[in-house]
Amino acid sequence: MPVSDGETLRARDLLLPRADTNREASRRRVLRAVMLAPATQQVAIAATTGLSQATVSGVVQDLQREGVLRVTGAEGERGNRVHLGNITGAAVGVDVGHQRVIVAARRVDATDLVTAEAGIGAQHPREAWMAKVQEMIKDLTAEIGLTLDDVISIGLGLPAAIDPRTAKITQVVATSQWDLTGHPATWFADWFPDVPVIPDNDANLAAYGEYLHGAGHDAKSMVYVKASSGIGAGYVAYGVIKRGKRGLAGELGHLTIDRNGVICRCGSRGCLETVAAGPRLLARVREAYEPYGTTPPANLDELITRARHGDTVCCRVLKDAARDIGFALALASNITDPETVVLGGTLGKAADMLIDPLTASIREYGLAGMFTHDSPLRIVGAQLGDLAGARGAMALGLLTEPPLRS
Template sequence: MSRAGESPVNARSLLWTPSDSVRDVNRRRIIRAVMAGPGTQVSIARQTRLSQATVSGIISDLQKEGIVRADSAEGERGKRIRLGPVRGVAIGVEVNHNGLTVAARRLDNSNVQYESIEFAADQGGSLWVRESVRLIKDLVAEIGLDENYILSIGLGVPAAVDPRTARVTQVAASLSWDLSGEPGARFRDHFPHVPVIVDNEANLAAWGEATYGAGRDHETVLFVKASTGVGSGLVIGGLIYRGRHGLAGEIGHLTMDPLGTVCRCGSRGCLETFVGGARLIDQVRQAYAGYRVDLPGSLESMIERAKNGDVVCRRILQDAARNIGLALARVCNLVNPEIVVIGGELGRAPDMIVQPMMEATRQYALHGMFEGTVQPMTIVGSELGLHAGSRGALEFAILADMTVQDAS
């Protein structure tokens, strides 16, 4: 809220400026960093990769203009800088094969609100844009603003996205609805001129966990999303690693058995054919074949049954964890992350899957990751849960000019 006599500034006016002078570009970077969350001048300099002298000078100007405020603390650089009377709202959207989640946050506070909707896998093509727009409008109204205050929209989609063009380079063959082209362009008729920052949904979930969840304060974070399919995102030094074509992180398509079941990608024996949601449910049905038992119809219900003592569901989840652990060992031998965060539906059962996953990873990965004086690599459950993707999309879009970089 603004103080008496202060007129709130529309966040768009601070960032949507035509000037490309070095000082104005740096000014916008610093404003975006403060919009993402309060921080000291030292942390802002680290986040923006600007010198502390540059940050100090611009922060001083922004304070005089009333755009930012400094909390009392010892020493100028120790003060926490937060946003002043600036109005705006940031949006994050995560689209999955069978539903979507929208997150919204006023820039002048830290409260994030979420809305979700589920749909059948064959309905998404006709629903995802319309329902995203509806939920965005509902949330913006709920937090007391209107569409004219939307600063940016982060959009995570279940597809590989070229980091240079924001165009989809590959969509899962099993996805019956169209995500090709430039998904962000589908919002232009509804929110003209609002920038839409598009990325793979696992990448944005990785960003969310690395920034606000279980991976914060770690240099290298590998996030694994295990639900209907299996994907992952890698954050190194505050940047998402995407690869030349946006295809980095496709852990679900690591070959586990060259002669195995044909995967939806066209290959054989991919990790997804062992641990994808549909495969796990099929294993439960096979185990109970011929018995009159109410069978789980979703991965969520299967996990609930396992938590309630169903030994079949529990064993299948633990076997899946061991297979993921084997795949993780291969990935860890290449990138050597500090921490692996397990999210998606399986991330809701860390007490059942983390230990067998860690055991398999330790068995097949290089021992140096777990021995010696350096903190060992670890595997943990997600802190943001099923909101990791939308939360990451929201915050990533605020920082877009700092975080969208050449990823090859």
């Protein structure tokens, strides 16, 4: 039934599964795609939803008649833009790092983001960072003129491998001491009883964020490496995050690059993380400076800043790391043959300094055809910075249909 002018619909109600028919499911998928990208084109909706253009066109017409969607433009169906009608709702993305959490929120009918960051993360007790996240979501929804009741989905990025079928944690690769076990989709049930929480690995979600909104937005397939305190990666192809059977796919940081190397926190030996993760890079600078009483950088950001100011030790450490990561990316690229490789995480902020040594390594150890093909491998820095994970989380939360409750 068409809504009357001025009536506001709640996004949460519109997404409730009413009847389990294909038509209903298609309507929800189209709605979710428009919420992901307000003012989008029908061809983009078809790409996002996997529905045919004819189906999208029919659904858009139905929803337009009902006042749920608006269509603007007079360039014919291909050029028209599809907008949400008078609909209220908030989408939330949460990115839990080792020592910090970033939350992003926006109204489903607008593209403006509000974000917040706090210095608490997976290294702290779970109850503590969850309470902080709940408070941040409350503040951010207030900032966009909404309340917690308007939240329609929460995408949750965690530094853990998540089983794609059950959404349970498969393994916390970093350390068994972190309070990350079980079923993250239920962790926020006390605070948000009716809101689907969609968990995924943090690097997968950062990859997804860059794929949809950043450095990979015009690529069909993309390998993204998140090089920060740890090293993770995500592979997205044709709109789908490739997670593997157990959610362990893309653990680039635990690819052994030196079988005789030092023992890694995952229990293996000579993993990429043991030579190129943030703590190792800081240790290298410290080691070089110690005999001379020079104060080493306190964190990876400071190390990068010093390299920018010409500190030759910091420059050298970063370039060596880029070569090591490039070596691992050459192996990953030989297996996945992506269109684009993206350097993200904290090292992604130094992409201007690191893309050259990274590329040199991929060229040296990767198959030559990736570079001689008329569509050669693109190797670029990330564009979304620290927000990639939260934005990917928000997108996954928006697009994922939660399982029907019995």
